[in-house]
Amino acid sequence: MRVSIRRADTPDPERPVYVISVAASIVSVHPRTLRIYEDAGLVCPARTPTNIRLYSETDIRRVLWIRHLTQNLGVNLAGVRILFELEERLGTRILERLYDEGADAARAAQDATAATSEPSASTA
Template sequence: MYSYDEPVYLISVVAKILNIHPQTLRQYEREGLIEPGRTDGKMRLYSQRDIDKIKTILRLTRDLGVNLAGVDIVLRLKERLDEMDNELEELRQNLEKIRCQEDGISKGSIVTKRSSYEIIVFKED
């Protein structure tokens, strides 16, 4: 089984899966919206992450009428929000560790974030 980020799909396969022309994928690459992997022979290879990103691009352009410049802005903002979410979650975990140490709570306490909800699981001793 391949990982989510491993480039394994040829451009013709991706075009067929998504029912788009291969030239559309090349245009998305020229615009900097996607960056497929390359073989030693310079053939484009797409990962499942690339395919999911292309689906997002298609949803924005087809369903919402966003042009490619707008798609670029939306994707950059989404990436930035994801980075900030990860950073915020890391800070929350660090804060929870500090609070546990100060309060003498077992290190078995785990805090994980799901979407915008926090789930707290306490390990029973």
């Protein structure tokens, strides 16, 4: 019957599942960095009733965007905040355009390195 607690059968990207150490290893950053992002208002992971951070897939995706913007495009956290707020205000997926743009630049730059496992354009 399997009426047990539902696990991966509900692929809700909003569901908070990853504790900070797991989230940090997923996105390959120090847990400290994730806390800094949160202090900067760039990610808002859920909390357990006992105050433990839990990151959802959406949170992870968001962090990957921050990494892409800061590491690949050189934008600082203030710029990331502006872009996020802008996207929210415009209700548009401007980040995807940015990613395409970055991809264009990167491709034009060296063209090598296929296998782009970066934040995929979910496209809704």
